[in-house]
Amino acid sequence: MLSLLLTAAMAAATTAPTWQNGLDWHGVHAGISRDAQGSYTLAWPYGQRVIAAQPLRTDTASALFDGLFAMAQDDLALDSVGAIRDGAFDHGQPIPCQCFVTGLKWPYVWTRDLSYAIDLGLWRFDPTRSRNGLKFKLSDVRVPSAPQGLYAMQDTGSGGSWPISTDRVVWFLGARHLLSDKAFAEDVDKALGATLAQDRQYAFDAAFGLYRGETSFLDWREQSYPAWTADEVTFIAQSYALSTNVLHYQALQLAARLADDRHDSKTSAGYRSQADALKAAINAHFWRADRGMYMSYLGGDGTPYDTYDLLGISLAITSGVADGERARQALANYPTWPAGSPVIWPERSDQPIYHNRAIWPFVSAYALRAARMTEQPARIAHEIESVMRGAALYGSNTENYELLTQGQHVDEDKLSGPVVNSPRQLWSVAAYLAVVTEGVFGLGEDGRVEPKLPTSLVPMLFGQRTSITLKLRDRSITLQLPTKYAGNLLVADRSSTLGTVTTVTLKAVQVKDVPLRTDAPLYAPLAPAAPLVRADGDGWRITVDGKVQLYLNGQLQGSIDGSGRLAQQPGLACIDATRVDAHGIESLHSPATCVGAVTKVAGHWPRRWTAPATGDYRVSLDYANDHGPINTGITAAVKMLTVRCDGSDEQHLPIVMPHSVRIQPSTWGRFTARAGAACRFDLDDGFNMSYLAHFAHYTGGSGGSDGPLNQADVHDLLIAPLATGHGAP
Template identity: 80%
Template sequence: MLSIALAAALAASAATPAWHDGLDWHGVHVSMSQDAQGSYTLAWPYGQRVIPVQPLHTDTASPLFDGLFAMAQDDLKQDSVTAIRDGAFDHGQPIPCQCFETGLKWPYVWTRDLSYSVDLGLWRFDPARSRNGLQFKLSDVRVPSAPQGLYVMQDTGSGGSWPISTDRVVWFLGAQHLLGDKAFAADVYRALGNTLAQDRQYAFDAGFGLYRGETSFLDWREQTYPAWTADNVVAIGQSFALSTNVLHYQALQLAASQADAHHDAKAASDYRAQAATLKTAINAHFWRADRGLYMSYLGGDGTPYDTYDLLGIALAITSGVADGERARQTLANYPTWPAGSPVIWPERADQPIYHNRAIWPFVSAYALRAARTVNAPSRIAHEIESVMRGAALYGSNMENYELLTQGQHVDEGKLSGPVVNSPRQVWSVAAYFAVVTEGVFGLTEDGHVEPKLPTSLVPMLFGQRTSITLNLPDRQITLQLPAHHDGNLLVADRADTHGTSTVVTLKAIQVQDTPLRTDAPLYAPTAPAAPVLTADAGSWHVQVDGKVMLFINGQRHGSIDGNGQLARQPGLLCVNATRIDAQGLESLHSPDICVGDVTKMAGNWPRMWMASATGNYRVSLDYANEHGPINTGITATVKMLLIRCAGSDEQRLPIVMPHSIGVQHSTWGRFAAKAGAGCQFTLDDGFNMSYLTHFAHYTGGAGGSDGPLNQADVRELVIAPLATETTTP
């Protein structure tokens, strides 16, 4: 009897068109059915989920597509709460909030998770709850001596949070959709001015024209940055990330348009100028021509890293930072696997699965937006199918999936993962909404209907039908199939709107469509150890482990095998190395080894020093900050170093001292001095996240309920002359 039943089930599965009533993946069959009352049942070998009738619905030829839209609504209903909680706030007690919690395993609200979710479409489905959550992430200041204002919060994070991480400006990506509420719009404008001014003061580097700070969302250091950052995040705070800079560009654009709305022509002009120069700087520094890709991040001295992330690239395309051929090329050159697109590439062979070797649906949704921007049918279809498949396989909109199998967990010993994987993760729920509203029905942010539907999806969505429909709270959208669709992309031929109903007649066109890149190597090589430099009669003897590529002061120097010599030159010489494998992939960089004339000064402030030569100098502090662990907290120490040199204007440099393990160097800055000039150094207070009123609720570490804290054990002032030109072989 068992064999007969199994044979019947297999026969039924074979008779069901793929992606209609179900799908098959890696030997697993899932099915979606609908009863007479309109409820759906999603079933797979180990369980099932009954999905109640939902207020919104799609009407297509695919019960799977329609049922997953109902499931996304049911997931969102479960994420809609009256209180949130986190062990690090109010001792884990519930905090009233009519908002979205982040997921089953993450019952709190985080700035980036919520903001990306709102931007992907939650503002359409529950604007009040979206606003409430965003409002929860704003705060005024509780330190009377600090600049007052309304600021977006950077959540607890790397080295004690901001400005090691600076992607809090993602908040404006979500907030821009909710400006119809006048009180909220006023808060947005105020927070824009305060937050952007603060980031300009403490995170902007005028020399590069870029904002410093960690990659957005990719905040587990060892997964994406060199392994040595596990114990020292200063290099991350010194570095520049593509995603975070694009988010600043978008925030500046919003600030300009809001200044226009407030009739402040000067502010609007200033914001537009800052946005324009930032776009130029991003394209000048992050574009890697030999790869045809935008790099994920750069070292603090401009060192190029051969690593890429899909969210940064997608945001660069959709924001307009990447335009024309670069936009098309960077998406086409970012690799895919059958299950979907990885959030980083190349992967790390020594790291567990989480951001590494993983698919995240919300990032896939941004890749879908980017693919629509550049008219890439194969990529549009690939991202839609990836988001759908993941939700169908596991009966919820999961946080993430393993790249090669789209598994929710793969057992590989110490590399097993995803390490954490929460059901009904709110930005994954938003990703499915984006697949439906934007990816299939072409609903744009401004309410226009601009379908860009790959013809490869016609069998799934239309079957034998000639039309499909989306029913939203305030409108109905119907797409009508043309008699012939021989091209690769369906777009609007004409649209007729009557009241809240829009009927779009489609037409097929043929666009240039680069095939998905499926030939990329999976793993990058492991980074080498730091070079060893020893003084050797007018030169530096360099010893490295095997054949490596040497970088000096941020510039590629050349390959070296085992040993070599570097000529001594005036100024600081900072050397690191990478390894390049047989496939041409380059590892992440080793730590820097810096040699040259260095002056260290201890004692009381102010401290005095005399310049030996006219030129530029690098300055930092030796310090210890043991107020919290490397991976979290709100007490990164942020100070302003005031430098007054005879014959020169005052120079102000932000100095960041994140949580440390023992004594280490702070972030560094550049200043200029003339030969023989006496310089006075004074350390003034800066600003950190503990200064915000909201963090009085933080009970997970220092700087919270026990009061603001922006202090470190400051040791020597460290000064070194910068090289006047790049060292050459």
């Protein structure tokens, strides 16, 4: 009878893979075999890999599933080293570290790669190496005059690193799993307090209630930000990213929890209040009702960008920032293709394949986690199959794949890619381990077993069997099929534990699922050029190329075709444009053209200015910072502008001056002044990553072994009155 039921289930799941001994994809066959000693041989047209028996194993009907689990363990062993190296640190010489390297082509430890990989489950497989790697990414301060403390490090990156990129708080996403070690837990607590305080000072915008900075992991600017940010990263430093704000939310939640553990109720309440306010701000500003998704990032004045990323949405769901119907919608509305789910959408038709038009297994694993939370069987199966297929086709857990073919490289001239790829990429290894432990067997962080297994995967995993088993070092988990079932999701009916053996009998339930979204257009239209703006009586004459949508100070004004007119208003007017295609997809924004009275204040510090009227003002600096290239380094100049105006409290505005290729404006801050008030401006020292002791090992550019550096060539102070609503929620 059971055989007949299983046969019926297989027939019903007409699109389900039957990947017992291999798979076929785009004319390529990858096959696997197992010998009596428990070794596997994975073969495909261009290669073969023999995988020795591993200490942990799965026992299912699919030799492919079982063998790929063995391969992930073998990849992890190859990534487990006694020394690391990178050409930009210690002149490429080995640095002792009993930890994980990032991948075959990346034999170093990077904060975000390691932290995401640990969060996806490496803490369970090797807690000692996980802690060692995380400790390597902590640092104290080498500048005596700067605030001392223990900080999570932002790696080298866009415009000179932090605070253009501010996702270093991902460190705590990994660290939260490893607090059983008392000494490590104390370091986590210290670093959490110092890092959050510093980000609150330099990256938090009280007007929006959000943290500024780049999207997490999507750090090749032209791939996901407007093309003009290739040599202009100040926009990114001023902007707000969904993923990075969610990471700050999670860090604040952890800080509250650790304060509770210390019985420090006042501190805990403070962190929890900040977390609650941040959650509300994320939902208020990033949710786009017409798309049913959270936007990937916003401009510094709140300009909405019609662009989305799967990691940010998945983190919003798994963190609890998105809950209820929004969580379900956000994932259901995110598009998929047969090979898997892209890390950004829509894609860029003028950019090569890397983050653009690509699948990244570690992001797929977070989407799988989100799909389990929202009980979307089709998405659960889709992400499991995508991660499995990629690993099988290329004999390793590689970094990324092209979206349409799941290829490792697609030749399209200047658009060819993925541009960079690496075998046994650590977070891709973690992704496969997560597919097995979480995605199929339902093993949670707390050790509970809560499977949510799509019935469409029964033919592959169970075949004619009644049970499948995961054997870990300290326990084993067996999932048993019910004798009869109908539904789309298998969940726990009852479970029992005898010693180290947990047996879960499954039951099928029918949950409300939605089909995968497969109807989305692939590309967004290209962004237009910046609008030309000139005075026209009591208004502005706007000239653009073709039909565009016009934005003024972050607010949509409507469409114009070729030219149009806007009424003048008091204060600064910043105007940009987008194109909309036949599908209703909006391009990224053009550069902004800002018009209105701007006062330039030159001279030595302090600089002085008298407010012509009562109101809010925007202030920035013209500067040049040639201490490193646009794409890397640790010498973004970070200062604190102190504003003292008669009749007003002292105001402190962080100013960021990223690496630049020309004189350009810095990030801007907002201050208030009364009519006739005399204002004094002082530029005080801030903090950048070169101040951390760890970066004494940095030999790839300025601010490292040659000493800390936090300077820029500062020119005029720029002051402009802000229009009502400019840069405000």
